[in-house]
Amino acid sequence: MTPFVYTGLPTRVVFGSGTMAQLGAELDRLGCRRALLLAGRRHRAAAEAAADGRVGGVFEDAAMHTPVEVTERALSMLRAIGADCTIAVGGGSAVGLGKAIALRTDLPQIAVPTTYAGSEMTPILGQTENGRKTTQRGAKILPETVIYDVDLTLSLPPALSVTSGINAMAHAVEALYAQARNPVTSLMAEEGIRALGRALPRIVADPADVGARSDALYGAWLCGICLGAVGMALHHKLCHVLGGSFGLPHAETHSAILPHVLAYNAPAAPDAAARIAAALGKTDAAHGLYDLAVGLGAPCALKDLGMPESGIDEVALLSMKESYWNPRPFDEEAIRKLVGRVWAGLPPDRLEG
Incomplete structure (x- = not known):
């Protein structure tokens, strides 16, 4: 056997159908009381309902490749509402924005992916600025909890x-x-x-x-x-x-x-x-x-x-x-x-x- 090193990453994973309903319980587990929701209109209502009234604001403008200027706007909203965590519901753009905010604030993040990107399981952030995409890696970038709800992927176009x-x-x-x-x-x-x-x-x-x-x-x-x-x-x-x-x-x-x-x-x-x-x-x-x-x-x-x-x-x-x-x-x-x-x-x- 070739020598190797393996480090297991600590993200908590909740997998199944209808698991969005467990969002409130996961917020409780993290001790979070006021969240900034990063989600488009399709999933906003379901996420707000599952969060049991703890969504203090919604940012709908997550963008592909996580532009730094978009992150700065989301951070302004996060500070304005006094959020103590983020909930990202959507594809790689929403999840990436949650990771970019966590890198800058070290606040807890919950990711609820609705595509198959897989980036929610990584401590890696790719972001763009001035036409160049760079990556960063670190423990703060990794979501604390990932909720996989199979039902949310049924509307994903083939x-x-x-x-x-x-x-x-x-x-x-x-x-x-x-x-x-x-x-x-x-x-x-x-x-x-x-x-x-x-x-x-x-x-x-x-x-x-x-x-x-x-x-x-x-x-x-x-x-x-x-x-x-x-x-x-x-x-x-x-x-x-x-x-x-x-x-x-x-x-x-x-x-x-x-x-x-x-x-x-x-x-x-x-x-x-x-x-x-x-x-x-x-x-x-x-x-x-x-x-x-x-x-x-x-x-x-x-x-x-x-x-x-x-x-x-x-x-x-x-x-x-x-x-x-x-x-x-x-x-x-x-x-x-x-x-x-x-x-x-x-x-x-x-x-x-």
């Missing part, structure tokens, strides 16, 4: 379910070849990929399939734990550059990029590739992910997400700045070729040489 689910899979894929990988996260990563791989086609076929929705949320939870425990590599670096520099949609960008980065890394991480392929029930991991995405209608070309072809060189340059560890070394030319293929929507290639 298209967003697919890209959100593949985004979650990206966390597990990178965990299998991460520098800090270990047997515990590897088991969770493989199971998370397997759960999402079997759930997403069922959700597309029948969005009201509660069993499929439960499997997807379970898989997203596992994948999120993996990201929080072992960190990120080239895939996340590219997605952060693309999101911060071009404002590309988060989940869709992850979905398009993932098969290509996996194909690039597979020669340096054959065991990880084999485990991913087995979890998907395929013979080739990268093409298995690509076929899954294409078969479920996920966007596979960055040009279709709004990225100009002229941006390929910029991505290659920025990816080399403060670059993440990766199992296979990369340089600007390798990134340029990889991103060029994703921009055009071509199938993944090993990009040898």
Whole structure:
């Protein structure tokens, strides 16, 4: 057995159907009396009811990639109402805003995710300022409690379910070849990929399939734990550059990029590739992910997400700045070729040489 270090993160998880009803009890457990609710109109009423009158204000303007200026506005509201915690209900934008506030205030946070992003299980915050996305990691960023309510995901459109689910899979894929990988996260990563791989086609076929929705949320939870425990590599670096520099949609960008980065890394991480392929029930991991995405209608070309072809060189340059560890070394030319293929929507290639 290869030596390893594993640190379990302390987030409390409440998982099931109808679990939003336990929000009040979780506020009690944290000793919170007045919350700032970070939620859109769809989930506002349910969250306010479950909080038993302890919502002091509602901030509805959470934005993709967690812009610093949005965080500052939310902080102003938090201070104005005298909130002693936050409740984030929604996708990665709402959860990210809760984490950004916690980083600055160290107030308790409860996350109630309604997509499959998995970021609620990580002590990692990605935020944008002046057209650049940077990440921070720390104990204050990790939510104290995460409430997974399968019922809240039933209204998630199939298209967003697919890209959100593949985004979650990206966390597990990178965990299998991460520098800090270990047997515990590897088991969770493989199971998370397997759960999402079997759930997403069922959700597309029948969005009201509660069993499929439960499997997807379970898989997203596992994948999120993996990201929080072992960190990120080239895939996340590219997605952060693309999101911060071009404002590309988060989940869709992850979905398009993932098969290509996996194909690039597979020669340096054959065991990880084999485990991913087995979890998907395929013979080739990268093409298995690509076929899954294409078969479920996920966007596979960055040009279709709004990225100009002229941006390929910029991505290659920025990816080399403060670059993440990766199992296979990369340089600007390798990134340029990889991103060029994703921009055009071509199938993944090993990009040898």
